Amino acid sequence: MANTPLLSLAVWVPIVAGLLVLMTGSERNAPLARALALIGAIAGFAVTIPLWTGFNPASGGMQFVELKPWIERYSVNYHLGVDGISMLFLLLNSFITIIVVLAGWKVIEQKVAQYNAAFLIMSGLMNGIFCALDGVLFYVFFEASLIPLYLIIGVWGGPNRVYAAFKFFLYTLAGSLLFLIALIYLYIHSGGSFAILEWHKLPLNLTAQIWLFLAFLVAFAVKVPMWPVHTWLPDAHVEAPTGGSVVLAAIALKLGAYGFLRFSLPIAPDASHELSGFVIALSLIAVVYIGFVALVQEDMKKLVAYSSISHMGFVTLGFFMFSAIGIEGALVQMISHGFISGAMFLCIGVMYDRMHSRRIADYGGVVNTMPKFAALFVLFAMANAGLPATSGFVGEFMVILGAVKFNFWVAFAAASTMILGAAYTLWMVKRVVFGAVTNAHVAELTDIDRREFFILALLAACVLWMGVYPQPFTEVMHASVNDLLQHVANSKIK
Amino acid sequence: MFDNFVVPDLLPALPEIFIALMALIILMVDLVVKDKKRTVIFVLTQLTLLACAVLQMYTSTGQITMTFSNMFVDDLMADLLKVFLYLTVIVVLFYTRGYVLDREPMAKGEFYVLALFATLGMMVMISANHFLTVYLGIELLSLSLYAMVAMNRDSVVSTEAAMKYFVLGALASGMLLYGMSMIYGATGSLEITGVAMQLRGAGAHKLVLVFGLVFLVAGLAFKLGVVPFHMWIPDVYHGAPTAVTLFIGSAPKLAAFAIVMRLLVNGLLTEAVDWQNMLIILSVLSMAVGNLAAIAQTNLKRMLAYSAISHMGFMLLGIVTGVSSSFTPQQLAPYVALNAYSSAMFYVITYVLMTAGAFGMILLLARAGFEADELSDFKGLNQRSPWFAGMMLIMMFSMAGVPFFVGFFAKFSVLQAVVASGQIWLAIVAIVFSLIGAFYYLRVVKIMYFDQPDDTTPIRVPLDMRVLVSANGLAIAGFGLFPHWLMMVCVAALGGSLYL
Numbered sequence: 001m002a003n004t005p006l007l008s009l010a011v012w013v014p015i016v017a018g019l020l021v022l023m024t025g026s027e028r029n030a031p032l033a034r035a036l037a038l039i040g041a042i043a044g045f046a047v048t049i050p051l052w053t054g055f056n057p058a059s060g061g062m063q064f065v066e067l068k069p070w071i072e073r074y075s076v077n078y079h080l081g082v083d084g085i086s087m088l089f090l091l092l093n094s095f096i097t098i099i100v101v102l103a104g105w106k107v108i109e110q111k112v113a114q115y116n117a118a119f120l121i122m123s124g125l126m127n128g129i130f131c132a133l134d135g136v137l138f139y140v141f142f143e144a145s146l147i148p149l150y151l152i153i154g155v156w157g158g159p160n161r162v163y164a165a166f167k168f169f170l171y172t173l174a175g176s177l178l179f180l181i182a183l184i185y186l187y188i189h190s191g192g193s194f195a196i197l198e199w200h201k202l203p204l205n206l207t208a209q210i211w212l213f214l215a216f217l218v219a220f221a222v223k224v225p226m227w228p229v230h231t232w233l234p235d236a237h238v239e240a241p242t243g244g245s246v247v248l249a250a251i252a253l254k255l256g257a258y259g260f261l262r263f264s265l266p267i268a269p270d271a272s273h274e275l276s277g278f279v280i281a282l283s284l285i286a287v288v289y290i291g292f293v294a295l296v297q298e299d300m301k302k303l304v305a306y307s308s309i310s311h312m313g314f315v316t317l318g319f320f321m322f323s324a325i326g327i328e329g330a331l332v333q334m335i336s337h338g339f340i341s342g343a344m345f346l347c348i349g350v351m352y353d354r355m356h357s358r359r360i361a362d363y364g365g366v367v368n369t370m371p372k373f374a375a376l377f378v379l380f381a382m383a384n385a386g387l388p389a390t391s392g393f394v395g396e397f398m399v400i401l402g403a404v405k406f407n408f409w410v411a412f413a414a415a416s417t418m419i420l421g422a423a424y425t426l427w428m429v430k431r432v433v434f435g436a437v438t439n440a441h442v443a444e445l446t447d448i449d450r451r452e453f454f455i456l457a458l459l460a461a462c463v464l465w466m467g468v469y470p471q472p473f474t475e476v477m478h479a480s481v482n483d484l485l486q487h488v489a490n491s492k493i494k
Numbered sequence: 495m496f497d498n499f500v501v502p503d504l505l506p507a508l509p510e511i512f513i514a515l516m517a518l519i520i521l522m523v524d525l526v527v528k529d530k531k532r533t534v535i536f537v538l539t540q541l542t543l544l545a546c547a548v549l550q551m552y553t554s555t556g557q558i559t560m561t562f563s564n565m566f567v568d569d570l571m572a573d574l575l576k577v578f579l580y581l582t583v584i585v586v587l588f589y590t591r592g593y594v595l596d597r598e599p600m601a602k603g604e605f606y607v608l609a610l611f612a613t614l615g616m617m618v619m620i621s622a623n624h625f626l627t628v629y630l631g632i633e634l635l636s637l638s639l640y641a642m643v644a645m646n647r648d649s650v651v652s653t654e655a656a657m658k659y660f661v662l663g664a665l666a667s668g669m670l671l672y673g674m675s676m677i678y679g680a681t682g683s684l685e686i687t688g689v690a691m692q693l694r695g696a697g698a699h700k701l702v703l704v705f706g707l708v709f710l711v712a713g714l715a716f717k718l719g720v721v722p723f724h725m726w727i728p729d730v731y732h733g734a735p736t737a738v739t740l741f742i743g744s745a746p747k748l749a750a751f752a753i754v755m756r757l758l759v760n761g762l763l764t765e766a767v768d769w770q771n772m773l774i775i776l777s778v779l780s781m782a783v784g785n786l787a788a789i790a791q792t793n794l795k796r797m798l799a800y801s802a803i804s805h806m807g808f809m810l811l812g813i814v815t816g817v818s819s820s821f822t823p824q825q826l827a828p829y830v831a832l833n834a835y836s837s838a839m840f841y842v843i844t845y846v847l848m849t850a851g852a853f854g855m856i857l858l859l860a861r862a863g864f865e866a867d868e869l870s871d872f873k874g875l876n877q878r879s880p881w882f883a884g885m886m887l888i889m890m891f892s893m894a895g896v897p898f899f900v901g902f903f904a905k906f907s908v909l910q911a912v913v914a915s916g917q918i919w920l921a922i923v924a925i926v927f928s929l930i931g932a933f934y935y936l937r938v939v940k941i942m943y944f945d946q947p948d949d950t951t952p953i954r955v956p957l958d959m960r961v962l963v964s965a966n967g968l969a970i971a972g973f974g975l976f977p978h979w980l981m982m983v984c985v986a987a988l989g990g991s992l993y994l
Contacts, residue, residue, distance in 0.1 A: 025880070071903075073981040074910065114880070136906070140897035147891060150936070154944040155876075162944055166936060173896075173932055177925040180906070184913040184921070 006050055006064050007080040010090055011128045014044040014097065018120030021113050030112040034105060037116030041101045044123060045094040051087055057476045060084065060483030062133065062197070070137070074187070076194050079134040084480030085261055085331065086130045088473065089254060092338045093130070096250045097123040100243040102455050103346055107242065107353055108156065115156060119243060122148035126251050130258060135183040135194040138262075139176070142255065146172055149244065149252065157239040164232075164239035171232040175222030182215035186267070200266040203492050209271035216264040217279070223256030226279075226316060227286040230309045237305035238358070242349030245301065249308050249341035254334050257315045261327070261484065265319065269488040276320040283320070284413045286313025291420035295427070300351075300358045303428055304344045307384060310417060311337050317414060318399040321406040322488060327481050328474055329398025335473060336383075336391035336466055343380040343459040347373070350452055351432075354445050360431050364438030369445040374433045376448075376456045381429040383463045385422040391466035503561040506568030508553050509546045509576065510617050516542040517610040524603030531595060532603055539606040540584055543613070547580040556990065564685050565624035571755065571839075571991035572621045574983060575748050579620070582745045582846055583613050588962050589854040590737035596861065600645045600735060608645075609741065612638035616749035623760075625674040625684045628753055632670070632717065635749065636663045639742055643734040655733025662716070662726045670713025676706025677762075686761040690993060693764040704768055710757060711772050717750045720810060721779035724803045728787075731799035736860060736867060739795055740853035743802055744846045751842045754813060759835065760993050766817040773814045774920065780807025781927035788934045795867045797934060798852055801893060804931055805845050811924055812838025812908040815915035828994040830914060835992065836984040837907035843980065844892075844904040844973065851889045851966040858882065858955055858963055872938065874947025882953070883942045885967030892970045894935035895928050900973035900980075907981065 017040025024033040055063060062081030070078040082090065100119050108115045125148070128141035146169055154165035187194050190202050204212070222229045233253075237245050265272050287310050294306035311333065318330025350373060351366070352358055367374035383390035386397075396417065403411035437443050448456070466473060504511060520538050527534050550573055558569040587609060594600045615635030622628040640663065644656035674684070680698040681689045692698060716723040731739050758769050784804025791797040816834040817827060859866035859875075866872075876883040892899030905928065912921040955963075973980055 071978045071981065073978055073985070074907070111876075114876075140902070143897050143902070147896060150939075151943060154940060162940055165940070165944070166933070169936060170929065170933065174929050177929055178922070180909065181913065181918065181921050181925065184906075184910050185918065187910070188914050 004050075005066050006047060006054075007066055007082065007090075007127075007131045009047040010044070010051070010094065011080070011124050011131070013047055013124070014040060014094070014120045014127070015124035017041070017043065018117040018124065021120060022117040024113045027110075027112065030109075033113035033116055034101070037101045037120060038098070040120050041094075041098040041123070044120070045091075045098055048090045048094045048127075051082065052091055052476075055082075055084075055087055055476055057084065058479060060479035060481075063087075065133075070134075074136070074194065075192055076136040077134045078137060079195060080131045080137075081133045082131050083483075084477040085484070086258065087476060088331075088335055089130045089251070089258065090127050092254075092335055093123055093126050093251045096247060096338065096342055099342065099346070099455055099459065100246055102451060103246065103349065104241070104243045105451060107349070111155065115152070115243075118148040118152050119247065122152075122247065126255065129255055133196050135186065135196055135199070137194075138196065139180055139183055142179075143173070143176060145252070145255075149248065152244040153236055153240045156241040156244070159239075160235070161239040164235040167232045168236040171222050171229070175219040175229070178215045179219035182212050185212070196262060200487060202267070204268065206270055206274070206493055209268035209492065210274065213264055213268040213271035213275060216259065216268070217275075220256040220259040220264065221282070223259065224253060224312050224316060225256070225309060226282050226313065227290060227309070228282075230286070230290070233309060234302050234305040237308075237345075238299060238301045242345060242352070245345040245349075246342045249304070249345055250338040253308060253312055254338065257312065257319070257330070257334055260316065260319050265488050266484060268492075270491050270493055272320070272488065273322070276322070279320045280317055280410060283313040283317035284410065286310055287317065287417050288413055288420070291417055291424065294424040295420070297424075298360055300348045300360055300428065300432070301345070303360075303424060304341060304348065304384075307344075307421065307424060308337065308341050310421070311341070314396060314399050314414065314417065317410075318395075318402060321402050321410075322485065323402045323405060324478075324481055324485055325398050326402030326406070327485070328477055329395050329402055331395075331477050331481070332391070332398060332466075332470060332473060333395025336395050336463070339459050339462045339466070340380055340383045340390075340392055343376075343456060343463070344384060346455060346459070347377045347380060350448060350456075355441055360428060362439070363432040363442060365435045365442055366433045366445065368437050369442060370447045372453060373448045373456075376453075376460055377433060378429055379460055380456075380463065381425045383467070385425045386418055389464070389467045391463045391470070393467060394470045502563070503559070505553055506559045506561050507566055507621070509549045510614060510621070512549060513542060513546050513610060513614050513617070517607050517614065520603065520610065521607045524607070527603065530601070532601065532606070535603045535606050536587070536591065539610060540587060542610065543580045543584050543587075547577050550576050550580070558991065560623060564687065565627045566618075566621050567623040568621060569991040570987040571752065574987040575620050575752050576617055578843055578846070579613065579616055579745055579748050582748070582850060583609065583741075585850055585854075585962060585966070586741050586744060588958060589740060589850070589857050592956060592959060593735070593737045593857045593860055596863075597646060597735065599647050600737070605642070605645060608638045608642050612642070612741070613745070616745060619749040620752040622753065622756055623686050625678065625686070628757065629667070629671060629674070631749070632667060632753075635746060636667070639738075639746075642738045642741065643730060645738065646735045649735070651733040652735060655730045658733075659726055659730045666713050666716030666723065669709045669716070673706045673709030673711075673713055676702055676709065680706060686756055687993070689761045690763065693762070703765065707762065707765055707768055708772070710762075711769055711776075714750070714754055714757065715776050718747075718754070718806045718810075719803055720776045720806050721783045721803060722776075724780065724783065727803055728796050728799040731802070732793060732796045736795065736853065736856050736865065740850065740857065743798065743853060744850045747806070747842055747846055747849075751809070751839065755835065755988070755992065758813070759816070759831075763817065763993070770814045770817065773810050777807045777810035777814060778920075778923055780804060780810070781924060785927045785931040785934075788931065791934070792869055793867055794856060794869050794872070794938070795853075797869065797938075798849065801931070801934070802849065804927065805841075805849075805893075808905065808908060808924060808928070809838050809841045809845065811920065812841055812911050815911045815917060815920075831994045832985065832989055832992070833914065834911035836981070836988045837911045839984040839988060840977075840981055841904040841908050843984070844900045844970075847966070847973070848889055848892050848901060848970060851885070851963065851970060852893070854959075854963050854966060855882065855886050855889070858959055859953065861954075869938065869941055870948065872941050873945045873949070875942040877947055878950065879953050882955075882963065885963055886942060887939055888967045888970050890935040890938045892974065894932040896932075898971065898974045900970050900977060903974060903977040903981075
């Protein structure tokens, strides 16, 4: 058991399952495809559980490491490993995959096999991103994961799906190509190594660090997304099918933020300090300005998409204050946002399946016809607004605490999200859920069935668990975050 | 008077002799074959190529062997490129089989004989160690191709394409010859290794040499199809019958790469600073024009033609970064050069693999009286045939350079060489244009997956075609997962063949 390649399993079980699902082929086999996909997703999640149970929280280093030569020509290795920063994302990702497969169970009627296969393959690829310790391997997973999402948005998306799919793909590709040059530069500068952990130790002068930092910033800022390169996200969210939105919000956005911790901070620590003000400014613009933008949205999905950008602004803010509480808060925020935004998109999906509209104005008084749903929806909305005892509160609070120590005005601006977040989320809930039934369509709504209830309840449990008792989450990241901070504190200029 | 005549060592040229002989035999056999389908001819041609591959491997010594008074060389690079050449031609002929049968004027034994002669021309190019051998190979290849393009003789477009190809091709051959004569004038040698020896030793008249070099590079650029010598590519790709386009678009790139290596690296390495600067301009222009013009195309063959231009431009990047005097210490120079040239070679081989697959898909969808070469013919392919849509998806993403497909590693290895030579700006230019290029490959995927089909005719594909296209697609994915072997083969082949 000790030698089981758990990380390889976490990566390849979903991918192989996805290929198997793909082989079921035609629409006649749709039930088989769904069943197989669910089994694959559950198996994919099951293999990540030992990562949590077997994880040693006292160590800040890489665990479950696998190292095999892959492309010796360029000394590229198949090098996998997780630390306290990345481990939780594998679980989150695999867990969300189950939710997504369940969420598409009845809704998706066309090309069922391809739909499920795309999600499974993407899940495996994203697990690969989180545990890759080799630059090329990371990049390969990073890029390859664009393909399934491109297809998901384009094939099962809304009316303007083609535009959204292209915008998503080209934006992300544009960012990551510079990243590739940066990786190759590091390879040559380090004397022929693609090992990310080696790069952490590589001495670099400030100019090189700043260029590298900027190349990383472009790649990850697009992915996070940070203001002003965020414009692809609302389009992608609005056009993507529910499952696509869930994965996009819950996992894909985290890849960019994760990249900051794995590449930007440890490889270019001096440049990170040098340019932290710039990143913090961008983050605050995202938090405040995008918060206001969210306020005026008329489309629910767009509103949640902007709220995601605003929340991710919190994450990047937390990173660049270089304090343990800031980074841990940001990490908690990332995981919590995975649950909450996923749940919000699922809720919107539930309503959309019945009404075929996402416009806030088409709703009103949903609580009268869908009481069970309304209760859950309100819970997630509260969490999104950062209500104490939900997971949304924990991360934001920690980041604000870190910010107060860092600079009062930064904290002040950041804390405005507490008000803004509450304003846009609760105002939407008020207009959609409460009040009298506004039209005949709402009057005909049926409450959620057992499948939908199960999915949402599962997420609600996670949100509450993390809100009431976040210690299991922060405990595992503690040692790794401290190691990272120590590393970042040391100058690499020699 | 025959005292001085020494019978040359024929062994290194055995595959060439064999294929020439077989081409003549097949031409004769064709006279007596009654079968309209020419199955015998097809089988004989394929067996010939297969036998060539076996002969090639059997006669390979791994050493540099010269014969015919040093006009002909057999080395690892030649062996490797030729084996890939045979395989490519075999695959191409399989792909084109159904297409040719459906089109009466092409369904003749000549198609196969011309293909064999063209292959022989490419083999001679690959093994050339003498300006005249290079020229002979190019002419044998080109003349066969002109005839093949015009084979569908009732088609106006094809005839026009053939004329255009012929006129421009003749011009390029002229330039190449002119350049060769200048270099001969400067160095007093027609033998490529002799030229190199002269330049390393006594040197040459600089002005005449550079003058010759410019013409030589122009001629090579025409054969590679890079801007501004690319004009023929879109028209010929578009106008030629798809079967011939596939032939022109794939195997000759291998031969063109080989003569670039022989002439510029083995012959004129001392003048690298001059030709590298020329090639940088050609390369950047090709990536720009190729990628931008491809966006505007509605015809898939034309789009792939512009894509070919941009790919050749990208490949040239690997060649221009081989020697950079300012950045690398002297003793490391051979390694840097080998690193760069082998990345270019890897790029060419994978490009041929991808382009063969893409044209193979067009041939697969084509049927009697229907060409399937418009982008709109691929509409909704995912609903008509998810498997082949998947294969085309692999090919398109691979050409766009998205991992896990081999096209990514091709771009990666070239970029790696570019950055290693210290020319980061060039790498950035390259990625900006590949980003632009990604758009039109994505559009093909969009057409196949996001659009509804207009044409719902069931796709009937013979088994061999089905297997081959699938194998081609899976090879692109497979080499993407495990590119190491092919990379090392390229390094070994060039390491044992070039004089660095």
